[in-house]
Amino acid sequence: MARPTLLVFAGSTRRDSLNKKLALVAADAARAAGAEVTYLDLRELPMPLYDGDLEAAEGIPPNAKRFKELMLAHRGLLIASPEYNSSISGVLKNAIDWASRAEPGERPLACFQDKVCGLLSASPGALGGLRGLVTLRSILGNLQVLVVPEQLAVGKAHEAFTAEGALVDAKQQATVERIARRVADLVARLAPAT
Numbered sequence: 001m002a003r004p005t006l007l008v009f010a011g012s013t014r015r016d017s018l019n020k021k022l023a024l025v026a027a028d029a030a031r032a033a034g035a036e037v038t039y040l041d042l043r044e045l046p047m048p049l050y051d052g053d054l055e056a057a058e059g060i061p062p063n064a065k066r067f068k069e070l071m072l073a074h075r076g077l078l079i080a081s082p083e084y085n086s087s088i089s090g091v092l093k094n095a096i097d098w099a100s101r102a103e104p105g106e107r108p109l110a111c112f113q114d115k116v117c118g119l120l121s122a123s124p125g126a127l128g129g130l131r132g133l134v135t136l137r138s139i140l141g142n143l144q145v146l147v148v149p150e151q152l153a154v155g156k157a158h159e160a161f162t163a164e165g166a167l168v169d170a171k172q173q174a175t176v177e178r179i180a181r182r183v184a185d186l187v188a189r190l191a192p193a194t
């Protein structure tokens, strides 16, 4: 069986992002589960805000194309999503919006269809960004992504990581590992999209 390929990223560009820390923990867990993992820092792919006039004049911007290519090259996703005002960050929504735009001749939603995705979030607040995950699950489901039922919202996340970036709580670590394993296993079992 081919090794599952997973793209892992956070919906935050912030240097000290708690969600980037969580995404890195998830990336390690996915590697331990046997997946071939690419960790992406969205700060490296700055994209303009989606604008239909810009798209009509210049097409999909280069970094949005690169993001789409990365999505297409992987069969599974692990996303650590900050919660902004009970929803997802503008950075993440904007990346999803650009990625949902088809190039001429491209199958609609090509980089979402038949993907398997695990969701995580981290917030200094008590709920850990849980409400944002409700929105993200809905968006991705509508884009034909298979989102696994398990998820993890890390509350009080400013206290949740060691200086080395490991999760302090063994139960949270076990949940990240379970989510990563579930996504990797499902990707390995599902036939590639046609």
Ligand SMILES: Cc1cc2nc3c(=O)[nH]c(=O)nc-3n(C[C@H](O)[C@H](O)[C@H](O)COP(=O)(O)O)c2cc1C
Pocket (backbone or CB within 6 Å): 010, 012, 013, 014, 016, 017, 018, 019, 020, 082, 083, 084, 085, 086, 087, 122, 123, 124, 125, 126, 127, 128, 129
């Ligand atoms: C505009 C804005 C809105 C926010 N809204 C929420 C919220 O609704 N719920 C929450 O738990 N935290 C909220 N926060 C706090 C974020 O969870 C916190 O800044 C977190 O560290 C962001 O993720 P990051 O560390 O990965 O960048 C908000 C922060 C910003 C900047």
